[in-house]
Amino acid sequence: MKFGIEFVPNEPITKLAYYVKMAEDNGFEYCWITDHYNNRNVYMTLGALAAVTNKIKLGPGVTNPYVRSPAVTASAMATLDELSGGRSVLGIGPGDKATFDALGIEWTKPVGTIIKSIEDMNALMAGKRLSEGAQLAVKPTTKVPIYMGAQGPKMLETAGEIADGVLINASNPKDFEAAVPLIKKGAESKGRSMSEIDVAAYACMSVDKNADKAKQAAIPVVAFIAAGSPPMILERHGIDASKVKAISEALKSGNFGAAFGNVDNTMLEAFALYGTPEEVVEKVKALEKMGVTQIVAGSPIGPNKDTSIKLIGKIIKEF
Numbered sequence: 632m633k634f635g636i637e638f639v640p641n642e643p644i645t646k647l648a649y650y651v652k653m654a655e656d657n658g659f660e661y662c663w664i665t666d667h668y669n670n671r672n673v674y675m676t677l678g679a680l681a682a683v684t685n686k687i688k689l690g691p692g693v694t695n696p697y698v699r700s701p702a703v704t705a706s707a708m709a710t711l712d713e714l715s716g717g718r719s720v721l722g723i724g725p726g727d728k729a730t731f732d733a734l735g736i737e738w739t740k741p742v743g744t745i746i747k748s749i750e751d752m753n754a755l756m757a758g759k760r761l762s763e764g765a766q767l768a769v770k771p772t773t774k775v776p777i778y779m780g781a782q783g784p785k786m787l788e789t790a791g792e793i794a795d796g797v798l799i800n801a802s803n804p805k806d807f808e809a810a811v812p813l814i815k816k817g818a819e820s821k822g823r824s825m826s827e828i829d830v831a832a833y834a835c836m837s838v839d840k841n842a843d844k845a846k847q848a849a850i851p852v853v854a855f856i857a858a859g860s861p862p863m864i865l866e867r868h869g870i871d872a873s874k875v876k877a878i879s880e881a882l883k884s885g886n887f888g889a890a891f892g893n894v895d896n897t898m899l900e901a902f903a904l905y906g907t908p909e910e911v912v913e914k915v916k917a918l919e920k921m922g923v924t925q926i927v928a929g930s931p932i933g934p935n936k937d938t939s940i941k942l943i944g945k946i947i948k949e950f
């Protein structure tokens with residue numbers, strides 16, 4: 632099992648650099664930086680992280696082909712590859728409508744757009760010229776692995792067809808029971824095997840020696856995940872839709888106390904990997920049985936990031 636860690640660049644990069652170095656020292660193999668236009672720039676963040684690390688792989692988790700041309704992303708990845716000495720990985724997803732509406736960007740045909748962008752970036756990073764004429768003057772020393780951020784069935788199947796890995800926003804075995812067969816279907820349709828694809832659980836994670844502290848730290852993130860989850864996901868996990876409605880309304884009105892007060896254990900089990908290190912080891916083993924090959928520790932990581940990164944380091948040693 633590989634372990635990665637996710638950071639949102641919504642705090643000073645110097646602070647992220649401290650945590651990413653700590654993660655590297657504690658055995659994490661991947662660092663994924665989220666890409667949202669309103670946060671610090673993903674590639675400047677990654678460049679700074681490359682300068683302070685020497686083993687951990689680094690990449691956007693995940694960018695999209697709408698806010699930047701795939702050729703610009705390929706150039707950024709070739710640059711990151713040079714800065715990091717060949718440690719770059721690329722996570723790309725279809726993005727979301729709300730973001731593109733806010734930016735006045737037309738969001739069309741996400742599946743087809745992702746397929747073309749991955750084909751073009753692979754060609755450009757191999758030094759080839761595109762039919763439109765684009766060509767890079769810089770190329771990575773090795774093939775940059777391209778992971779897809781994917782949730783929907785079509786996107787998961789597409790990931791199986793063309794991606795080196797899939798980053799799935801999920802923490803529960805039931806989600807992978809549904810996702811892995813779709814990835815497999817896509818892979819087999821192109822004569823690929825699942826061993827070529829890194830299936831990552833991009834999870835809300837919260838680890839602490841004190842189980843209740845771990846749980847309390849996970850609640851705010853779980854509230855937002857529950858509020859953003861489609862009915863199909865709520866049904867899959869037997870979640871009370873009326874409670875989720877109450878959470879959504881409370882979040883909209885900024886009444887966070889009421890929102891978080893509606894988060895129950897069913898939601899926590901569905902949307903978070905949380906608890907003591909011993910409890911989380913068992914949950915990771917259950918995900919491994921479902922075909923997960925990478926655990927990405929996402930927000931909040933735990934009530935105290937320093938402590939939790941070191942505790943997850945102990946969990947990593949169990950695998």
Ligand SMILES: C[C@H](OP(=O)(O)OC[C@@H](O)[C@@H](O)[C@@H](O)Cn1c2nc(=O)[nH]c(=O)c-2cc2ccc(O)cc21)C(=O)N[C@@H](CCC(=O)N[C@@H](CCC(=O)O)C(=O)O)C(=O)O
Binds near residue numbers: 667693799
């Ligand atoms: C587009 C969408 O795909 P999806 O996989 O569900 O996308 C949800 C998320 O993965 C997507 O919003 C990601 O960008 C979200 N995301 C992030 N999004 C960000 O913007 N920034 C991030 O940092 C980020 C991180 C991240 C990490 C992991 C992860 O899994 C997702 C992450 C969808 O609806 N897919 C459906 C339908 C797709 C389809 O068939 N569309 C038709 C068009 C349909 C039509 O419009 O008529 C087509 O593309 O041709 C499906 O897969 O079945």
